[in-house]
Amino acid sequence: MASLLQTLPAPLNPTHELEDEEQPSVTQSAQELSLANQIITPPYGSRRGWKPRLPDHFGDGGAYPECHLAQYPLDMGRKKHASIGNTLSLTVDGDGKIDYTKIAKQGHRDGRHVQAQFKDLVPLAHRSDLSAEARAMERPSIEEVEATTQRTRAALEKLTNSKIKAAQPKHVPETGGTVSFVRYTPNTMEGASDGPGKQRIIKMVEVVEDPLEPPRFKHKKIPRGPPSPPAPILRSPPRKVTSLEQKEWMIPPCISNWKNNKGYTIPLDKRLAADGRGLQDTHINDRFAQLSESLYIADRHAREEVRQRSLLQQRLAQKEKEAKEENLRLLAQRAREERSGIPRVVAASGGGSMPAAVAAYGSDSEAGSEEGSGPESGGDGDEDEAAAKARDELRRERRKDREREMRMNNMGNEKRAQHLARTQNRDISEKIALGLAKPTMSKESMIDSRLFNQESYSGTFGDEDSYNLYDKPLFTGSSAAAAIYKRGGGQDGAEDSGERYGGGTEEGISTAMRNDRFGLGVAGKGFEGADLQETRDGPVQFERDTTATADPFAIDAFLEDAKKGVKRGLEHRGTNEESKKRRG
Template identity: 50%
Template sequence: MATELARALPKPKHVSYEEPAPASRAPRVVPASSLEGQVVLKKTNIPPYGSRSNWRPRSQEDFADGGAYPECHVAQYPLDMGKKKVTTAGALVLKSDKSIAETIARQGHKDSRIVHSSFKDLIPLRARADAGEIELSRPSEEEVEATRRRTEEALQALVNSASAAQKPKSIKKANDEPTYVRYTPHQGQMGKHNGPQNDRIIKIVNRQQDPLAPPTHKIKKIPRGPPSPPAPVMHSPPRKVTREEAEQWRIPPSISNWKNHKGYTIALDKRLAANGRGLEDNTINNKFADFAEALYTADRLAREEVKQRAQMQQKLAEREEERKAENLRQLAQRAREEKAAAAASRRSRSRSHSQARRRGSKSSGYSSNSEDSELDSEEERVRERERARRERRRENERELRQQHMGAERRVQMMAREAGRDISEKIALGLAKPTVSGEALYDSRLFNQSSGFAAGFNEDQMYDKPLFQAQDALSALYKPGSAQQDDGEDEGQTYERITKTKRFEGFSGAAAGEEREGPVVFEKEVARPSAGGKHNAGDDPFQIGQMISDVTGGGGKKRYGLQDDEDREEKGRSKRARVDSDEE
């Protein structure tokens, strides 16, 4: 039973186990009937891996249903993959040789089409040299009929295609063929029995339709079917989002650096956030900190060195100042001693001089004159020193007043001392005055003509003479060149000029006395009374009294230094008067 079943089943194509090798090595005899089903495999000589340096795959059998060989450095196309297919194009290939007329004429035509492109095509077949033997026998009736039928079919196809193109395609063809149906009513209907007389033949005809009527069929949108079920997502249970995760998921709005149609004011932090700079992790090298620390240390050392140098210079300056002050004190002490000695000698000389004057001797009188000259020179030097001291005191007072002045008053005073007008200049440190509309423009510029006559180059300041109007002014008081002297002297010329109408005086001026020089005006001034005081009628507001108080020093501001100097001056003047009295 098993043998019959195995014999009935076909032989398997794939065997999962290795078939045992035949025991005998003798040649196997195959019957002729089984040769038809045998498949002959062609053995390919593909070298093993590592020995393919000089081998090249040249056919599809060399690939053995596999891929390319990477160790063979040639173009390989297994199963013709990637190989460019040769296609015939309709473009005319350009040639460097002479163009052929037949190739150009056949461009765009089929190969079966007869194209006459040369001169020999115009020669009849009988006159051609290569025509050979021409058959002039008459065709048979079958050939004529076949040719006629082919011609008729070709012409009918052309006519049908032309007429079909003119007919409308939207009109359906009418099917007028009726359909006949035998109708047999149901049994027991109307209480009658069915019989052959009750059968009827019904003719079914298509209902006539208006070809111009609009279509009654409405296209309805088919509802979309249910989508595919969602893919399962394996995720952890939901949890609350932390602040750090929210910051990481926050996407800033896109802000353009070039366009702002609405004109919104965008904060800088929002603009920087949109730029994406905060998303970058900047790694700072430690050498920057070392470099900054080194700079700070060098700066601190340099500052300490500069501070020590300044302290040393200050100490040296203080020592030098102390040395100079000590030298000045010594010089002042020596000068005081010399002055005291000179005063003592002067008093002794004055006593001797007074005694000698009483005697009235001439020799002693001569010596007293020389001593008087020395005293005068000494007094002159004293006066110079007093004058210099007063000048210094006046300068100190002026500087002190300037310190107590306001900014505007100080600027005006400095400008007055410099002798220049600052009416149209900007005063530094002062509030800018409000400029009206009329003061913004100079009215003198509105009445000037423009063009080449007014001055082509306005920046050129030397285009006009410097004293252009001086000639016209000087010509008013000088006689012209057209006037003739006629030999008259200076007096006659002066009388002739003064008698002209130009120099004629106004009415009432002829009775006045003649004067020499310019007009001098006198102003009436209220003089003080005999007691040295102004009368109340002459000075009702007591302005003269106030001026006298100010000039007399009543309203003058006094300082302690000035009082000491005044006392010294009074003491010196008093001593000078005493000395003069003693002399």
């Protein structure tokens, strides 16, 4: 431990915890340090090379004439603002070391305490480089307090007066100006005729200014000073430029679209690159893609909803169609069963669902039979339920037949004829579908005889230039055609005249004349050439127009006109010229 303490260097500043026996040595070292800090002026004759610069070098005297340099004893002749700038003069302390405290004190006002050294952080009571008077820290005297108070008051009054003066109106003359009296004694020059001059007292008063007078001097705006210097940037040390960097920093010559003074041969790609259009990168916002995606998703959802809705509608329509077809099928089956007379097994509740008004409609014999069968059915308990349902169904069918006959009797002649024609001329397939075809009781197979002895169509359905769709006239030799195109009476005879002229009676003739006032019913005279035609017992038969089928687009007529040299519009040219002459 002792060897370690011996190797450690001595501390630069003594600690404040000192023992009593060490106090005399500390005091002695402080005295030696104070003697070393004292500035010693070399005696006269030994001042060669000595440069007096500090105020302590001069003491209470003046400058040293043997030292040929600028000297400022007691700072006389030194410019107060001579050292304005960022450059500081190099100074040394008493030991000849460079004093760096001015760097820390730069920019601060005079008299401000700046801690620039480590000893400034040490309390005054523990500093050894100061005297006992400096460490005493006595209170200031009354005079110093008064001086500080006056200085503070003056500074505060200056601030308040400047604020008050700024708020007051300007260019207002002072009414009570300061008045001063000056004693003036003229100079007596030799040879003056009027003798010595007399002393005069002159009263000095400020000239009164007119408040409405325009200002004599124009205020000029002071230009703004230079800005603060830019902050220093720490740069990397210089290095040798590589060939790649030289290529990157190579600036090509200017390419003009109008001039080429040097006569350079500029490639086309370089000239296009000089346009600068391809140097800008087009940046597209991501929200455009998001918008497009959102629209696509919304469209897809909408299409899916429409598809689901259409499928649902199709299903509902299909169900409704199936229900209607099922209902029609049941109705057709029921009609077929009613017309065939086959008893149909129905539910037990179907017998009592017929209204009372329709059930009561019937003949006396049927009513008697029903009355007779009532007690019998009620009395006979062994009767089968199927037989009762068959009787009810038979009664219902007879009732419907009576209703149909009643409607036919109440129907007019015209409607009855239409109904009969529609019923007779229906195809067997339509009759079967509507349940109107009455099945024969024969055991032979029911086969449509129209399918026999008929040739099938060819694969090509005839030639392209032939028109043989109808191989025979319509209704040829059929009873229906004869009934449709049959005349109302003979050509001559009493029957014809009777039907045509109201039966030959006076009343019938008058009725016919009222109904056919203008003779539109029967023509008295036919068209010319109509009597030469043969009598027709069927529908009208037309002849084929060979000219229309031979040249449907009138190409032959066009070629004939072209050969003749007839131009369109020439035939009307003469008429147009005549009309123009008439107008003129």
